[in-house]
Amino acid sequence: MLYFSRLKVFSIISVIFIGIYFFLPNLTFFNNSKFFSEKRVNLGLDLQGGSYLLLEIDSNPLIEQRLQAKSLEVRRELRKNNIQYKNFSFSKDSLVFIFDEKQKETLDKILNDRLINSNIKTGGKEFEIIYENNIIKLIFTKENVNLIKKNALDQSIEIVRNRIDELGTKEPNIVTRGLDRILVELPGLKDPSAIKKLLGKTAKLTLRFVANSSDENSLGVETLSSKSSGSQYSVEKRIIISGENLIDAQPGFDQLNNSSVVNFKLDNIGSRKFALASKENVGRYLAIVLDKDVVSSPVIREAIVTGSGQISGNFTTQEANELAILLRAGALPAPLNIIEERSVGPDLGKESIEKGILSLIIGFLLVMIYMIYNYRIFGVFSNVSLLTNLVLISGVLSIFGATLTLPGIAGIILTVGMAVDSNVLIYERVKEELKKEKNYLIAFDTAYKKVLTTILDSNVTTLIAAIVLYYMGSGPVKGFAITLGIGILSTFFTTYVLGRLLVAKYIKNNKETTIVI
Amino acid sequence: MNIYNKKYNFLKFKKSFLVLSTILFAISLGAFFAKGLNLGVDFKGGTVIEMKLAQPYNSEDIRKSLLKINLGDVVVKEFGSSREFLATIEKKGKNNDFVGSIKKHLESDLAREFDFRRVEVVGSKISKELTKSGLYSVVLALFLMLIYIWIRFEWQFSLGSILALIHDVVITIGAFSLVGFEFNLSIVAAILTIVGYSMNDTVVIYDRIREFLKIDDRQDIQELINDAVNSTLPRTLKTSVTTLLALVSIYVFGGEILKGFSFALIWGVLIGTYSSIFVAAPILVFFKVKRNWDEEVDTTP
16 A cells, blocks of 8 residues: 555656646736646636526417417318307417317317428427317417427527627626526626616517507507607507518617617618508608507608618617617517526625635644644645645636636635545554554555545545535535535545655655654 | 543443434424524525625614515625625515615615625525425435445444434524524535535444454444444544634634535534434444344345
């Protein structure tokens, strides 16, 4: 146990040097040296400041929309085949109607036809059919609902990305979580309220006509209000052009009315549609609707053929800015709710680092003093392993670009406390062996041998805890699991391998003197 | 006191200690069910705001001001200094600018500037998920360790160590219930660490018991276990001391955010050390431990 071949010594020293190489760039004065790698320990949001937002898509309106579209299709098909039906109605995820039981067979055939009941993407069924006497219920399959959700998620994440990029935050991390969630991490952001405001709107822009008073009661009209003025409008449901036809939107200033406006440009299709509609409806009022809010309602004076227009709605400069960003970034398919937010200001982060490092240094010193007090020269060996351990943990964190959080720093300190455990185990065992065996070499050798299983067993159990934490935990807690886990592995190396090397050299060089432990 | 030469008879009072542990266990369970835990927003949902002012202020005025705007239950306490406060608010706000509006209200109502240094808003759906995963993680960790110890030792050891671990977890939760410290995600992390640490301690003692069982089959089992506990005692105590030194350093210098976390760990190390010596080891006397380790006969059905 105490013999090390040259190759072994060489590899141990190499590992330490690799650790040092990756550790050094984390210290500020080595920061800019070309010699070192670019990799650094990532600071978690709780240490560098920033925001963590978890957004959930409210996909219910989307499913409802799909259901409505499906119902039109189903009804058309039923009429085509002369199937009698009545009491057609919707519930949350299903269509219900009453049918004539004599026609059940034909009905069943129609509803199971691939033309009407198949999921384009997966080829499976789009809805399931449940019969209850003469009542039939069509329920969207789970597969189909998940597909709707997934599509909404894919669209939304792009738009969320666009909106956040427009605000110019540095290195945002935007990823999907599960079926209907988006995780947004914004490091270094001081105040997330602007971004939260931007993410809170779906920003569906539509241009429609205000209904003529004559056809007010018809089905194609809805009543909308204006947030800024409070007045009500009856607006046609028919959409002339929508936000998808926009190619640009910029904030501007209207000298005439002395207020901020948003200028927009339409694409080719939009321009043509808008030109046609405006030509035929000169004199009518237009409603510019953003998420059910009538932003403004200008009158059409002449045909608009340039494909550009202006939205003026008594905006402040900031509001005009926001609206322009929202229009450029595009509309969300469904509303997003922030279901979890964790923000830390940059100065608190800095304070946490300072306090974390202070407690690390003090904890470290206390443990080192205690070890020297207990084991003299062997305490020094154990402290050398401990320092190496710290360097290795930081090195490994840097290599993998792992994230260091405040609980992560606590994890390192805890590792320091527990790392010496292996040393304590060994040295205590040596003391026991020395009672029976006078030869130091043999005593140390048996101690190392006997203690190995104990060290393994006890470290595996802590490692189990760390792994479970890593998979179950989130954010800061995950950071704790990472440092704890890496700490356990590097502890084994530094105490059992490096520590043993130091002890072996020492004993061999001091064969003649009495060793005090 | 020289821990090397003296031999303590730990098992002499094994029944008294087991009774003591049972009482602590019962008190903890009682406190948990009667008083409950002071759950943080992670598990309850709601809003936490850590704020800082330029001048010292008092928490009661902040609380009164917050109560004016209908936020449900509001708790405000000093957080580290008389310029820093932590507000825990029951509501989480549907509006995406919920926190911004609270800040505006405070600044206009109390006519001073507030720096919101840390904000955590947790929706009820998330808090339920976090509770579930927190619970799962503790149970899963215990289960995995049970399996590991079973593979490495015999079932008696596995059972003994798990009982000791459950003992530690329950008494730590009981302490949180009685003291009223906030119970949040990082406390769950601390409990898992305690589980790892306590297991570590137990395994060291068990390893020694196993070693003695292999070489010595004349001894009375109680005496044998007592010898094992005694011969590992220096290590048990010294490791506890070094770990505590590190933890106390976090508790004192690590700042307010880590207070609860390090408290849980300190408490857990104390309980874990106690349980390894006074629960995990003596309990083996009651289970019939396999005495003959020379023949590798598998007697499990």
